[in-house]
Amino acid sequence: MTHVRYIDKTRDYYGNEGYDTPYRWAHFDEIPFTRPAKPLSACRVGLVTTSEMAIVGEPGAWDENDPARDVYSMATDTPVAKLYSQKEAYDRHATTLADVDSYLPLTRLAEFAAAGRIKDVAPRFQVIYSQYSQRKTLTVDAPEILRQMREDRVDVAALTAV
Amino acid sequence: MSLAARHLEANGIPTVVFGCARDIVEHCGVPRFVFSDFPLGNPTGRPFDAAMQREVVGLGLDLLETATRPGTTVVNPHVWSPDPGWKDKIFSKEQPFLSEDAKEKWLRRKDAYRELKGSGKV
Numbered sequence: 001m002t003h004v005r006y007i008d009k010t011r012d013y014y015g016n017e018g019y020d021t022p023y024r025w026a027h028f029d030e031i032p033f034t035r036p037a038k039p040l041s042a043c044r045v046g047l048v049t050t051s052e053m054a055i056v057g058e059p060g061a062w063d064e065n066d067p068a069r070d071v072y073s074m075a076t077d078t079p080v081a082k083l084y085s086q087k088e089a090y091d092r093h094a095t096t097l098a099d100v101d102s103y104l105p106l107t108r109l110a111e112f113a114a115a116g117r118i119k120d121v122a123p124r125f126q127v128i129y130s131q132y133s134q135r136k137t138l139t140v141d142a143p144e145i146l147r148q149m150r151e152d153r154v155d156v157a158a159l160t161a162v
Numbered sequence: 163m164s165l166a167a168r169h170l171e172a173n174g175i176p177t178v179v180f181g182c183a184r185d186i187v188e189h190c191g192v193p194r195f196v197f198s199d200f201p202l203g204n205p206t207g208r209p210f211d212a213a214m215q216r217e218v219v220g221l222g223l224d225l226l227e228t229a230t231r232p233g234t235t236v237v238n239p240h241v242w243s244p245d246p247g248w249k250d251k252i253f254s255k256e257q258p259f260l261s262e263d264a265k266e267k268w269l270r271r272k273d274a275y276r277e278l279k280g281s282g283k284v
Contacts, residue, residue, distance in 0.1 A: 003184045003185070003197070003199050003249075004183070004185075004249050004252060005185050006183045006185055006186050006253075007185050007186060007189060008185075009252065009253040010253055012253075013253040013254070013259070016255070025186055025189050025190065026164065026165055026189075026190045027189050027190060027191070028168070028190065028191045029191075030191075031168070031191040031192065031193055031232035031233045032168055032171040032172035032193060032232065033171065033193050033229075033231065033232035034171050034172075034174055034175065034176045034193070035176060036176045036226055036227065039227075040223055040226060040227055043226075046175070048163070048166060050163050064267050064271075065267065065270050065271060065274060066271070066274070067271040067272070067274045067275035067278065067284075068275065068278060068283075068284050087203075088260060088261070088264035088267075088268075089202075089259070089260065089264070089268075090201075090202045090203035091201035091202040091203055091248065091252055091259075092203075092261070093201075093248070093251060093252075093257050094201035094203075094242075094248040094251075094252070095200070095201040095202075095203045095204055095209065096203070096209055097203055097209075098209060098210075099204075099209035099210050101206065101207070101212070101215050102203070102204040102205075102206055102207055102208060102209040102210075102211075102215060103203060103204055103205055103206055104206075105206040105207075105215060105219045107212075108206065108207075108212070108215050108216055108219045109219065111216065112219065112220070112223065117220075117223060118223065128163060128166055130163065132271075132272070132275045132284075133275070133279075133284040134165060135284065136284055137165045137166065138165055138169065141166065142165055142166040142168075142169035142170070143169065145166055145169075145170065146169060146170055146173050146175070149170065149175060154175060155175070155176075156175065156176045156177070156178075156226050157167070157170050157175050157176070157177045157178075158177070158178050158179075158180065158219075158222055159163055159166060159167050159177060159178070159179045159180070160163075160179075160180045160181070160205045160206055161163040161164070161179060161180065161181035161182070161183065161187065161205055162202065162203055162205065
């Protein structure tokens, strides 16, 4: 069996629920490409996620009613046991977000750093909201992540879509 | 997420995206993509399976070094389950994607977004 066609599935699913304007997924003909400037063992790795991370026992960064949430960051040395995901849009019937490293691989990247496969991990990771507004992602969120990564001297970035 | 990867890449930071929605990521077009044919939620390996997570993250690190052209996808070779039933059930009437509570919040955000858009704020 082949992979799930989410674009078709969601269009049919929300169409059946009465939402007749299907979401227009972003599409580009051109894709940018940059090769790493140095060996990975000399690279600092940045990490971005949509997994809406929060600290156990503390309120999350976002107002749950806000449809245009801004990027926030958290320290990558936060113990994974203290982190959890507030994300509600995932396949809750088939899987779980109970293991942070299955979507925010802080422990795995720390292991790769310890083994010398990468130099290290950036001091903070960024959480980005899957905006309704692609314009906000392009003009506000993505530039903010770039700004933080430049400040942190990130060489390459891993992005995890939950 | 894909848009952010494209922006970083275009500004000199090589990227790799980990995800489970192959059609959406490839429709957008990202420089490097590690696809796991898993339920939405675990783009870097099965929960509580450190060895698989290491392998999947390793695929992404390898890809940063080896990709020679944009739009390169590698596939996590692991199968989620011998029963592919989860692929039929996702986004079905029998199995609503969001809980009732989450759906109400989603609808509130949708309305709020419409207002923001109407007033030219987004």
